[in-house]
Amino acid sequence: MIFLFLSGMEMGDILKGFWGTDMKGYATTAILGILCILAITVMGCALTASDGAKLFTRERCIYCHTFKGQGATIGPDLTEVTKRRSDSWIRDQIRNPKLHNPQPGMPGHEYLSTKEINALIKFLKS
Secondary structure, eight states: OGGGGOOHHHHHHHHHOOTTSSOOOOOHHHHHHHHHHHHHHHHOOOOOHHHHHHHHHHTTGGGTOEETTEEOSSSOOOTTHHHHSOHHHHHHHHHOGGGTOSSOSSOOOTTSOHHHHHHHHHHHHO
């Protein structure tokens, strides 16, 4: 993880190698590859639409909403919600439905991580 805290000059030294030493430079693509691996490790792996389906059940969305013919009809059918609403709107609606309706019938899910909400959106797009 040290690469995440290097200055531009230090990164340049790694890319070019250190003058007067036996250290050779590293290809930019190698350094970028290492940074990408580190970023994925730090941020965690992305969740999938399948994870979103599990969350849809775990968070009890299915007890109020219909999706592809399954679920209840208390809330709106979410089968094509991603065609009508942006990801940002859906994300806000899941976290805090009062942003769109002062008296929502739906509870907020502000405790869900961005990763979990993104998985729900992937599921709704599937």
